Amino acid sequence: MAKNWAIAVGINRYDYLQQLNYAKRDAELIQQFLRTEAGFERIFFFTDDSPDIGGKSTRPTRANLRRVFLELFNQPFMGAGDNFWFFFSGHGMRHAERDYLMPLDGNPADIEETAIPINFVTERLRRCGADNVVLILDACRNHGQKSGEGIGRQTEEEARQKGVISIFSCSPQEYSYEIEALQQGAFTTALLEGLGVRGQCATVERLNQYLNFRVPEIVRQHKNARQTPYIIAEPVNKSHLILVPRYATLADIATLKNDAYRAKDEGNLDLAEQLWIKGVSCGFWCRYGSGEGVAKN
DSSP states (O other), X not given: OOOEEEEEEEOOOXXXXXOOSSHHHHHHHHHHHHHHTSOOSEEEEEETTOOOBTXXXXXXXXXXXXXXXXXXXXXXXXXXXXXXXXXXXXXXXXXXXXXEEOOTTOOGGGHHHHSEXXXXXXXXXXXXXXXXXXXXXXXXXXXXXXXXXXXOHHHHHHHHHHTOEEEESSOTTSOOXXXXXXXXXXXXXXXXXXXXXXXXXXXXXXXXXXXXXXXXXXXXHHXXXXXXXXXXXXXXXXGXXXXXXXXXXXXXXXXXXXXXXXXXXXXXXXXXXXXXXXXHHTTOEEEEETTXXXXXX
């Protein structure tokens, strides 16, 4: 049985940055979805007033977030077919050609010493050992203070190099909107719709299609503005990853099977095995041995 773990961070009340309205709520709703609908067993949750756990603070300060990344990801604890998601809702900044997440105490006057480089986050996430790592960033909300390009470019390259599926709430030149009428961010509204019963987007590919349609629609309706989310999923088989098994179709599973056969034919038996294991965790039976697999509906 696959392991499903996550970290969810939502920050409204910044020490040195413009306050946000719904980042905390977005993280709360993501945590709720992962636990109740996606079957995640363990979620590390950080918000402005999240309670201490085991005597340790879960307020999303730089020190607390770094502690989790350094301690939890010190040794691999997951394997093939397992999933680890990281969701961040708050401010993000680009400084000296690097992308940063701004923790609760992040100071724009001293970014290198008070913020968290996103490449540090992706490097630590990869250490968990899961072959399916998903990074979800709604971190371009510094409206009115941001000049030039926002986060995205460096993180895109990191995602391609490390094989991390990266979901961005908007393009680097855009702003990620909070919608008062919805009491949420536009991106998280669409994300939860897409992953849930409305969109039933079982795979990365289908979720990308849904977000590309739905986020601009929400923002046009409420803000008469533009917001364009996008997903980096490389190599191409990452786009076939089944995010929500309960909505997977026979076609989705067949695509995984074909990817496994293709990986086997190319001599990548490790990848082939990972794809078969993922298929098993998504509800179909398979046998993998000597490069052969048989699926039963």
